[in-house]
Amino acid sequence: MGALLQVADLHAWYGESHVLHGVDMTVGEGETITILGRNGVGKTTTLRTIMGIIRARKGEIRFAGRDMLSVPLHRTAHAGIGFVPEERGIFASLTVEENLTLPPVVADGGMPLEEIYDLFPNLLERRASQGTKLSGGEQQMLAMARILRTGVRLLILDEPTEGLAPVIVQRIGEVLQKLKARGMTILLVEQNFRFASRIADRFYLMEHGRMVADFPVAELPDRMTTLNKVLGV
Amino acid sequence: MADMVETTASGERSATAQSIRIGFLLAGLAALAVAPLFLYPVFLMKLLCFALFACAFNLLIGYTGLLSFGHAAFFGGAAYFTAHAVKEWHLTPELGILVGVLGAALLGLVIGFFAIRRQGIYFAMITLALAQMFYFFCLQAEFTKGEDGIQGVPRGHFLGLLDLSTSTNMYYFTLAVFLVGLLVIWRFVNSPFGMILKSIRENEQRAVSLGYSVQYYKLGAFVMSAALAGLAGGTKALVFQFATLTDVTWQMSGEVILMTLLGGIGTLIGPVFGAGLVVTLQHYLATSDFPVTIVTGVVFMACVLLFRRGLVGEFYASRLGRRLGFAYRR
Numbered sequence: 001m002g003a004l005l006q007v008a009d010l011h012a013w014y015g016e017s018h019v020l021h022g023v024d025m026t027v028g029e030g031e032t033i034t035i036l037g038r039n040g041v042g043k044t045t046t047l048r049t050i051m052g053i054i055r056a057r058k059g060e061i062r063f064a065g066r067d068m069l070s071v072p073l074h075r076t077a078h079a080g081i082g083f084v085p086e087e088r089g090i091f092a093s094l095t096v097e098e099n100l101t102l103p104p105v106v107a108d109g110g111m112p113l114e115e116i117y118d119l120f121p122n123l124l125e126r127r128a129s130q131g132t133k134l135s136g137g138e139q140q141m142l143a144m145a146r147i148l149r150t151g152v153r154l155l156i157l158d159e160p161t162e163g164l165a166p167v168i169v170q171r172i173g174e175v176l177q178k179l180k181a182r183g184m185t186i187l188l189v190e191q192n193f194r195f196a197s198r199i200a201d202r203f204y205l206m207e208h209g210r211m212v213a214d215f216p217v218a219e220l221p222d223r224m225t226t227l228n229k230v231l232g233v
Numbered sequence: 234m235a236d237m238v239e240t241t242a243s244g245e246r247s248a249t250a251q252s253i254r255i256g257f258l259l260a261g262l263a264a265l266a267v268a269p270l271f272l273y274p275v276f277l278m279k280l281l282c283f284a285l286f287a288c289a290f291n292l293l294i295g296y297t298g299l300l301s302f303g304h305a306a307f308f309g310g311a312a313y314f315t316a317h318a319v320k321e322w323h324l325t326p327e328l329g330i331l332v333g334v335l336g337a338a339l340l341g342l343v344i345g346f347f348a349i350r351r352q353g354i355y356f357a358m359i360t361l362a363l364a365q366m367f368y369f370f371c372l373q374a375e376f377t378k379g380e381d382g383i384q385g386v387p388r389g390h391f392l393g394l395l396d397l398s399t400s401t402n403m404y405y406f407t408l409a410v411f412l413v414g415l416l417v418i419w420r421f422v423n424s425p426f427g428m429i430l431k432s433i434r435e436n437e438q439r440a441v442s443l444g445y446s447v448q449y450y451k452l453g454a455f456v457m458s459a460a461l462a463g464l465a466g467g468t469k470a471l472v473f474q475f476a477t478l479t480d481v482t483w484q485m486s487g488e489v490i491l492m493t494l495l496g497g498i499g500t501l502i503g504p505v506f507g508a509g510l511v512v513t514l515q516h517y518l519a520t521s522d523f524p525v526t527i528v529t530g531v532v533f534m535a536c537v538l539l540f541r542r543g544l545v546g547e548f549y550a551s552r553l554g555r556r557l558g559f560a561y562r563r
Contacts (some may be wrong), residue, residue, distance in 0.1 A: 053442060077444030089439040091432045098428050103443040130560070150444070 003062075004029045004185050005050070005154060010059035012042075012049040019045050021209035022059070027154070032176070032186040034196040037206035038231055043189040044086065046206070047156050050187075051083045052076045063154065078106045082152035086159050088143040090131040097127040100146045110151030119175060120145050137168030144175065155179065157188040161195050173198055193227075205230065250558040265408055274400040275472065280512045281411040282469040287492040287504030288418055289461030294490075295499035296422055297454040298434030302357040302486050303344060303364025304462050309480030310367060311337040311463030316383040316476035317376050326389045326397055330410070330467040337463020338456050340367065345455030349448055361483060368481045382477030386470060403472060410468045414461055419501060421457060430454050491529065495536050497543025500561065506544050 005027040012020040020042050027033050035043045048054045050061055052073045061068040063079055071079055082103075091099055100116065100123070117124035120141045126134060134142060140160055147155060160176075161169040169192065176186060176199045190196040196203070197220055205213040207230065215223060268277050286308050293299045311333035319329035344367075348359040371377045378384075388397035397403045421427055432440045433447050441447055470476045479485065488511065496507025511529060518525045540547040542561060548554045549561035 051442060053438065073438075074441045074444055074446045077442065083442055085439075089436060091435050091439075093431050093435055094428060101425070102428055102432055104445065106444060 003027065004031075004064055005187070006060070006062040007046075007050065008060040010046070010049060010061065011057065012045055012054050013056040014045075014054070015056075019209055020049060020057075023049075023206075023210055025204055025211055025214070027185060027187055030180075030183050030185055031201050032180055032199055033188070033202050033204065034200035035187070035189045035204045035206055036193075036196070036227070036231065041206045042209040043206055044158055045209075047083070047158050047187070047189060051081060051156060053083075077103070077150065077152065080107060080151075080153040081156060082147035082150060082154070083156045084140075084143045084147055084158065084160065086162065088139045090134070090139050090142055092130065092132040094131055095128055096123055096131060096134065096142060099131045099142055100127075100149060103146050103150045105150050107151035107153070111148045113149065116145045116149060119148075119178065137164045137171070140164060140168070140172065141175070144172075148179070154185045154187065157186065159189055159191065161190065161192050169195055247558060250556065253557055254559070269401060269404045274404045276512075276516050278400075278404055278407045278472040279469070279516075280509055281407050282465045282472060283489075283492065283512050284505040284508040285411050285414045285468070286462050286465035287489050287496065287508040288415060288501070289458050289465060290489045291493045291498060291500075291504045292418055292421065292461065293454055293458040294493060295503075296427060296434065297430045297451060299349075299451065299455070300353075300357045300490070301348070301360045301455070301458070302483070302490070303348075303360035303362075303367075304458075304489050305481050305483065305485035306344065306364035306367040307337040307341055307459040307462040308466035308469075308485060308489070309371070309476070309478075309482075310340050311466035312470035312476035312480050313371060313377050313383065314463075315467035316386045316470040319389060319471070320383060320386050321376075325393060326391055326406075326471055329389075329471070330464065333467025333470070334460050334463045337466065338460035341456040341459020341463075342452070345452050345459070349451040349455065361486070364481070364486060365483060368478070368483070371478060371481050377476075377478075380478065382475055383470075384475045386474045386476070388471050388474065397471070407468055407472060410464065414464050415501070415505075418461065422501065426450070426453065491533055493543075495533065495543055497546030497549070497561075500543070500545045500549060503543050503545035510544070 003026045007023055007025045010020055010023040011018065023042075023046055025033075035046065037043050045054065049057050050068070052068065052071060057069065063081060066079060068076065068079065091102070094102065100113065111119070122138050123142055123145060126138065131139070131142065144155075144157070144160070160172055164172070173195055179186065180199065188196070197217060200217055202214065202216050203220065204211045205227070286304070290301070290304050293301055314336035315329045315333035318324045318332040319326060324332065344360060344363045347363065348356050351359055372379060388403060390396050391406055395402055395406070397406055429440065429445055429450050433445075433450060437447055466480060469480070492507035492511050493504045494507065495510055496505065497503025510532070514528055514532070515525050518528055536543065542550055546561050549559040554561070
């Protein structure tokens with residue numbers, strides 16, 4: 001498995017404040033990776049820095065061999081990285097279908113609209129509704145669905161299950177399984193252990209702005225005690 | 234129309250609501266068609282020109298979220314270009330207006346190119362500054378005839394056939410221009426391009442990270458808005474048969490903001506009503522001793538304090554408006 005995303009010694013700043021202190025991580029082609037960590041250790045910041053939303057950054061980000069540090073934000077998607085932010089970023093003044101068709105298609109291999117509607121029947125039903133009239137779960141699905149249409153190779157998700165009902169969480173898990181089966185590479189930040197252990201191949205544990213551990217899903221049960229201590233849950 | 238969406242679930246009710254909305258549309262068109270029988274045609278033509286101007290401005294503030302404080306440059310500039318083309322180059326009215334539109338679009342490209350680099354108040358200030366520079370250019374340039382303006386502009390024959398010198402013919406010509414302009418705006422707003430503009434207005438950074446280079450879209454919207462303002466300005470020059478400095482002053486830029494706010498930002502026909510209100514007040518108060526600016530100022534304050542969505546926006550958001558299937562989406 002070749003590395004699709006290679007991050008080395010990544011630093012990032014919010015103004016004066018130094019928040020990432022040398023993040024190292026590798027995401028292989030087709031892998032699903034989950035970043036774990038306490039609140040405020042820099043998980044979301046890592047995702048936003050990889051995406052290029054945070055520009056005050058230093059180190060190395062290589063995506064499919066290409067140096068991403070010099071790529072402007074509006075070209076990041078075209079390089080093949082799609083981002084679903086925590087707040088989902090659904091456009092309120094557009095309908096569901098307009099939200100779906102808004103992002104530009106950046107590569108072949110994206111899902112056609114019909115397939116997306118097969119995967120998310122709720123969205124088909126509500127395609128003429130205003131984006132923000134959806135429930136939280138539907139919004140999350142819409143935020144994911146619209147990225148799938150674009151044909152990106154790496155899907156970055158920030159806490160996709162936050163604040164959602166268990167049945168919706170399960171639904172999102174199924175969708176991610178299907179995407180995995182299609183060969184999509186997925187990088188997510190997740191607080192929900194059980195959810196993450198069902199879909200992730202590998203975990204990174206983050207503390208104080210850097211990765212402190214990296215282990216495959218098989219080692220999760222053995223590490224539960226340490227993890228519970230580190231994560232404070 | 235742009236502002237109409239199917240929100241009611243029950244088919245029958247939404248069908249009724251839709252026929253009522255179509256009824257509104259037809260009634261509006263009919264009213265415009267017979268209006269010159271009851272009202273002074275030049276007043277109506279002025280109203281239509283300003284309505285189109287306000288709609289063009291709304292394209293920028295309502296659908297892209299950019300507040301331009303220099304739209305008079307495009308409106309008044311196009312008036313000069315059209316007047317000059319028709320009077321000195323002896324072009325037909327439609328070609329003269331085309332010259333005005335292209336000139337305004339070019340001006341929009343230049344001003345927009347600099348302005349979109351900044352946001353918010355800085356954007357407004359740059360547009361104001363560049364528009365003021367254009368004002369002084371118009372004051373000094375040879376072809377604008379300075380303080381006198383270009384006078385005695387012939388209306389000519391539309392396509393060489395229809396004599397526009399009678400006010401009835403000119404009225405229907407202006408009405409046609411207005412409707413075409415509105416149709417272009419409607420089409421533009423509901424196109425994929427318009428969708429991207431709305432997404433930029435709502436969450437610019439999100440639009441960027443989805444992969445859009447927003448500068449390009451902002452500039453596109455700016456040029457489009459300038460060109461349509463030019464369409465209104467060029468037509469106005471033919472209606473009044475002159476082009477003067479009044480139309481390029483900063484007060485004119487302020488007036489169009491007022492019209493758009495009064496009518497309802499981000500609704501397709503809101504600016505038409507806003508322009509109607511302002512032009513009517515100006516028209517009927519012009520002969521009284523009472524200063525018009527104070528009245529429009531009071532109306533504006535009332536609008537800001539009492540109905541922030543503007544006349545049409547408030548109607549759309551009201552219970553009746555929602556029942557009829559209108560949606561005020563901001």
